[in-house]
Amino acid sequence: MPETSNVVRVSGVTKSFTLGKIEVQALKGVDLEIARGEYLSIMGPSGSGKSTLFNMIGGLDKPSSGKVFIDEVDIAQLDAYELAWLRCRKIGYIFQTFNIIQVMTALENVTLPMVFAGMNSDATVKKGLRLLEQVGLADRHSHKPFELSGGQQQRVAIARALANDPAIILADEPTGNLDLTTGEEIISLLKRLSQEHRVTVISATHDIKMLNVSDRVVWIRDGRIDKIENREELSISIGKIRVRD
Amino acid sequence: MAQERIFSDYPQKTARGNRLVVLPFGTSLEIAFKSIKVRFFRVLITTLSLVLAVSFLSFVDVSNDIANGMLASGDPDLRQSLVRAGYDLGPQDVNVASTPKQRWIIILSLLVCVVGIVNAQLMAVTxxxxxxxxxxxxxxxxRFVLRLFLLEAGMQGMVGAACGAIAGTLFALAGALARFGAEAVQQVGLTDLAVSFAWATATGVVLSLLGVLYPAWVAARMQPVEAMRVEQ
Incomplete structure (x- = not known):
């Protein structure tokens, strides 16, 4: 991995929620640096604080203490417009539940972020079709979400995430609602596109298949980083993960 | 703030600083229209209470228009039939106004209608x-979200209120035809009818917008992290 500046830097982040009268600390001080162009997986059991950390990185949630920097800009300092701009132009989101907007066709879903970004409609359609072609759905552009399978919907979501040429793609359990084969297809598609478009991919997952393509894996346990492993250190045997000694 | 790479093409803050992200009005209109189309049945039920309330309003209004038309004609027979029909007319009266009781019932029905709209729209937001x-x-x-909801409510209100106003007018005309005969109905001023129609429609649109205000505000303030929530 070439030495580049960090696209995301998390420094001493804690987050606590109050559930009723009990205060729960979801994150207990996390430091993490993510390099440009990296494919990073955040792994951990549910309730480990994985999603919380993930939301912080995406600017969807604010830490109780500590700071999250995107390209060395503290995102807590951004106002609503700047945050919207950041989400629109620089971050692409992929969700476990696909979150394709039901009332719009595949193409309209892909072009929506470009409309927000102020592109004119001819350009958005042209680029939207090209992106759909890249994810293998060129002939499905006029289909509504309910006419598409889960895997196809996730492909639309990937095309949508790439719409404004973001620097970072955040994928929250992208294969969580997909079967094994479709999940694998989505993962390899994501990997291929991330290399073609040179984006940093950060995904929260507990899908072992993701490890194959990840440059680094961050294991979260109980609100802390348990360990960070590079791909070379990982060895994957049938359905099991074992760390080489 | 160190701004490099990602933020390098971040537009400088100007008077137009809040135009960083845009949603053209035409596109909002299109999205709002599609949302209505997809949830047509749902929208129909929401709008139905508005249709009923507005048609009642317009019924009362148009009935008064007809009575006024009959009085304005100066025909003593028509005046007589109005009195027989229960209109409280003094010998000098030249027009009929809605009674306080009528006004109360109208206000109540409109109030119930708004509460119904708020309820239905809150459900829709959830x-x-x-x-x-x-x-x-x-x-x-x-504000994009707010605008979408307001546009949807505006369109619903416009169509629903217009339907209600037409229904109310037709009922009032049919009622008058049955009670006073064709000659009486012919006396009604077309301007009065048009004013009543416009008034009822406008009231309906305002009510629809009033009803969506709070739900739309709730929707607009929603945090994007909600989209990540897994539960269906």
Whole structure:
């Protein structure tokens, strides 16, 4: 991995929620640096604080203490417009539940972020079709979400995430609602596109298949980083993960 | 703030600083229209209470228009039939106004209608949390969401209120035809009818917008992280 500046830097982040009268600390001080162009997986059991950390990185949630920097800009300092701009132009989101907007066709879903970004409609359609072609759905552009399978919907979501040429793609359990084969297809598609478009991919997952393509894996346990492993250190045997000694 | 690479093409803050993310009015209109189309049955039920309330309003209004038309004709027979029909007319009266009781019932029915709209729209917002959250993740501002909801409510209100006003007018005309005969109905001023129609429609649109205000505000303030929530 070439030495580049960090696209995301998390420094001493804690987050606590109050559930009723009990205060729960979801994150207990996390430091993490993510390099440009990296494919990073955040792994951990549910309730480990994985999603919380993930939301912080995406600017969807604010830490109780500590700071999250995107390209060395503290995102807590951004106002609503700047945050919207950041989400629109620089971050692409992929969700476990696909979150394709039901009332719009595949193409309209892909072009929506470009409309927000102020592109004119001819350009958005042209680029939207090209992106759909890249994810293998060129002939499905006029289909509504309910006419598409889960895997196809996730492909639309990937095309949508790439719409404004973001620097970072955040994928929250992208294969969580997909079967094994479709999940694998989505993962390899994501990997291929991330290399073609040179984006940093950060995904929260507990899908072992993701490890194959990840440059680094961050294991979260109980609100802390348990360990960070590079791909070379990982060895994957049938359905099991074992760390080489 | 160190601004490099990602933020390097960040537009400088100017008077137009809040135009960083845009949603053209035409596109909002299109999205709002499609939302209505997809949830047509749902929208129909929401709008039905508005149709009923507005048709009642317009019925009372148009009935008074007809009575006024009959009085204005100066025909003593028509005046007599009005009195027989229960209109409280003094010998000098030249027009009929709605009675306080009528006004109360109208106000009440409109109030119930607004409460119904608020209820239905709050449900709709809850149903669409994920959609709204997704849009926000794609960079939508609070005001885009607000505008979408207001546009939808405006369109619903316009169509619903117009239908209600037409229904009310037709009922009033049919009622008058049955009670006073064709000659009486012919006396009604077309301007009066048009004014009543416009008044009822405008009231309906205002009510629809009033009813969606709070739900739309709730939707607009929603945090994008809601889109991530897994529960269906």
């Amino acid at each position: 149903e669409r949390f994920r959609e709204i959250g997704t849009m926000k993740c794609l960079g939508a501002l609070d």
